Amino acid sequence: xxxxxxxxxxxxxxxxxxxxxxxxxxxxxxxxxxxxxxxxxxxxxxxxxxxxxxxxxxxxxxxxxxxxxxxxxxxxxxxxxxxxxxxx
Amino acid sequence: xxxxxxxxxxxxxxxxxxxxxxxxxxxxxxxxxxxxxxxxxxxxxxxxxxxxxxxxxxxxxxxxxxxxxxxxxxxxxxxxxxxxxxxxxxxxxxxxxxxxxxxxxxxxxxxxxxxxxxxxxxxxxxxxxxxxxxxxxxxxxxxxxxxxxxxxxxxxxxxxxxxxxxxxxxxxxxxxxxxxxxxxxxxxxxxxxxxxxxxxxxxxxxxxxxxxxxxxxxxxxxxxxxxxxxxxxxxxxxxxxxxxxxxxxxxxxxxxxxxxxxxxxxxxxxxxxxxxxxxxxxxxxxxxxxxxxxxxxxxxxxxxxxxxxxxxxxxxxxxxxxxxxxxxxxxxxxxxxxxxxxxxxxxxxxxxxxxxxxxxxxxxxxxxxxxxxxxxxxxxxxxxxxxxxx
Numbered sequence: 001x002x003x004x005x006x007x008x009x010x011x012x013x014x015x016x017x018x019x020x021x022x023x024x025x026x027x028x029x030x031x032x033x034x035x036x037x038x039x040x041x042x043x044x045x046x047x048x049x050x051x052x053x054x055x056x057x058x059x060x061x062x063x064x065x066x067x068x069x070x071x072x073x074x075x076x077x078x079x080x081x082x083x084x085x086x087x088x
Numbered sequence: 089x090x091x092x093x094x095x096x097x098x099x100x101x102x103x104x105x106x107x108x109x110x111x112x113x114x115x116x117x118x119x120x121x122x123x124x125x126x127x128x129x130x131x132x133x134x135x136x137x138x139x140x141x142x143x144x145x146x147x148x149x150x151x152x153x154x155x156x157x158x159x160x161x162x163x164x165x166x167x168x169x170x171x172x173x174x175x176x177x178x179x180x181x182x183x184x185x186x187x188x189x190x191x192x193x194x195x196x197x198x199x200x201x202x203x204x205x206x207x208x209x210x211x212x213x214x215x216x217x218x219x220x221x222x223x224x225x226x227x228x229x230x231x232x233x234x235x236x237x238x239x240x241x242x243x244x245x246x247x248x249x250x251x252x253x254x255x256x257x258x259x260x261x262x263x264x265x266x267x268x269x270x271x272x273x274x275x276x277x278x279x280x281x282x283x284x285x286x287x288x289x290x291x292x293x294x295x296x297x298x299x300x301x302x303x304x305x306x307x308x309x310x311x312x313x314x315x316x317x318x319x320x321x322x323x324x325x326x327x328x329x330x331x332x333x334x335x336x337x338x339x340x341x342x343x344x345x346x347x348x349x350x351x352x353x354x355x356x357x358x359x360x361x362x363x364x365x366x367x368x369x370x371x372x373x374x375x376x377x378x379x380x381x382x383x384x385x386x387x388x389x390x391x392x393x394x395x396x397x398x399x400x401x402x403x404x405x406x407x408x409x410x411x412x413x414x415x416x417x418x419x420x421x422x423x424x425x426x427x428x429x430x431x432x433x434x435x436x437x438x439x440x441x442x443x444x445x446x447x448x449x450x451x452x453x454x455x456x457x458x459x460x461x462x463x464x465x466x467x468x469x470x471x472x473x474x475x476x477x478x
Binding site: 015016017019040041042043045046049053 | 439459466467473474
C-alpha cells in the first residue's frame with residue numbers, strides 16, 4: 001500500500017506538472033484540494049485521466065461520490081487498490 | 089497488362105507525396121492534373137507534424153516563412169502558443185506556404201522520384217475495367233486514387249460523399265500586402281481572430297504579404313458579395329483591424345462553402361481516396377495538409393502491407409481528433425482555455441493544447457493532443473465554473 005501511495009504521489013506531481021513539489025513531500029493524509037496541495041476541479045479532471053491511464057481504474061471527476069475519493073493520496077490509493085485489474 | 093500500377097488524380101501535395109512514396113516502393117505512377125500550372129489555394133499554413141513527410145521525401149522548404157507559433161485573439165485579448173511548448177516535440181516549427189510555390193515544388197519532387205505527370209481532366213471512370221477516362225484519353229492502372237481535393241470527384245461519382253449538417257460554414261479568402269504583425273505575434277506566426285460570426289485567418293508569408301480570409305457561420309454571415317463579406321468580417325474584429333488596416337488586396341477573392349464533408353468509404357475494389365478528396369474538415373486548426381500528407385504516407389505503406397482497413401481507421405481517427413477540437417472551437421471552449429491569463433493557465437493544459445496545434449496525433453504512445461481534443465469541453469466547463477464562483 002505504501003508503494004502504491006508513493007506511486008500515486010509521483011503520478012500527481014508528473015501529471016499536474018507540480019514543478020515545485022517533490023513527491024515525498026506530499027502527506028498521504030493531507031487534503032489534495034484547497035488548503036492541502038491546492039488542487040482544483042480542473043486538476044481533478046487531469047488526475048482522473050492519469051489514474052485511469054496508469055492503473056486502468058475509471059474515476060468520474062464530476063461525480064459527487066468521487067469527491068471523497070480525491071480527499072487524500074491515501075483515499076485515492078485505496079480506491080485504486082480495490083478496483084484495479086488483478087495483476088497478470 | 090497496363091503500363092502503370094497506379095493512377096493518381098490530382099498533382100497537389102497529397103497526390104505528389106503519395107506518388108513519390110509509391111515510386112520509391114517501385115510502383116509505376118501516373119499523376120493526372122487539370123491545371124498546367126500550380127494554382128493559389130486556400131490552406132497555406134502547415135503545422136509541425138507535417139514535417140515528418142517533408143523530411144522523409146526531401147522536400148525543399150527554402151524560402152518559406154518559418155512558423156513557430158499560433159496567436160488566437162478575441163475582442164482585443166490575445167494568446168500566443170509556441171510549438172516548442174508541446175509535449176516533447178519532435179518538430180518545433182512549420183512553414184507558411186504560398187500554394188502556387190508549394191504545389192509547384194511538389195510536382196517537381198514527384199517527377200524527380202519518377203512519377204509521370206499528365207495534364208488532363210478526368211471525365212469518367214470505369215472501375216471494372218480499371219480505367220480512368222480523361223480529356224487526354226483512357227488511362228488504365230491497377231489502382232485509381234483520387235487525391236484531387238475538395239471537389240471529391242470520385243467520392244461523388246461513386247455516391248460515397250456525405251456532407252456535415254452541423255458545419256455548413258462559408259469562407260472567403262484572398263492575399264493582401266501591407267499586413268502588420270502586432271504583439272504578441274512573432275514573425276511567421278499564424279493569427280486567428282475569433283468574432284461572433286466566425287473567425288478570420290492571417291497567414292504571413294514575409295514582407296507584409298499574407299493570406300487573409302474569413303470563415304462565417306451560415307446563420308451569421310454578413311450579407312453581400314465576397315468582398316463585402318470579408319470586409320465586414322475584418323471590420324467586426326479589432327484584432328484583425330489592428331493587423332490589416334491599410335493593407336490592400338493583391339489577389340482575387342476565392343469563396344468556399346459547405347466544405348465539411350466526408351466519404352462513407354475511403355477505399356474499395358480498384359480505388360482509394362486520399363486528402364480532401366476523402367474528407368475535408370473546417371480549417372481552423374490548419375489540419376488539412378497534415379491529414380493529406382500523413383494520409384498519403386499511410387496509404388503508400390498500406391498498399392504494400394495490404395492493410396487498407398487499418399489505414400482508413402487511422403485516417404478517420406486523425407480527422408476525428410480535429411473534428412472534436414473544431415466543435416470545441418465553435419462552442420467557444422477553445423478560446424475559454426486559450427484566453428485564460430497565463431498565471432492561471434495550467435501547464436499541462438497548455439502543453440496539450442500546443443501538442444494538438446502541432447498535430448501530434450499519430451503516435452499511439454503520445455496522448456496529449458488526442459486527450460485535449462476529447463476533453464476540451466470538460467476543461468472549459470470547469471474553468472467557467474471556477475470563474476463564475478470567483
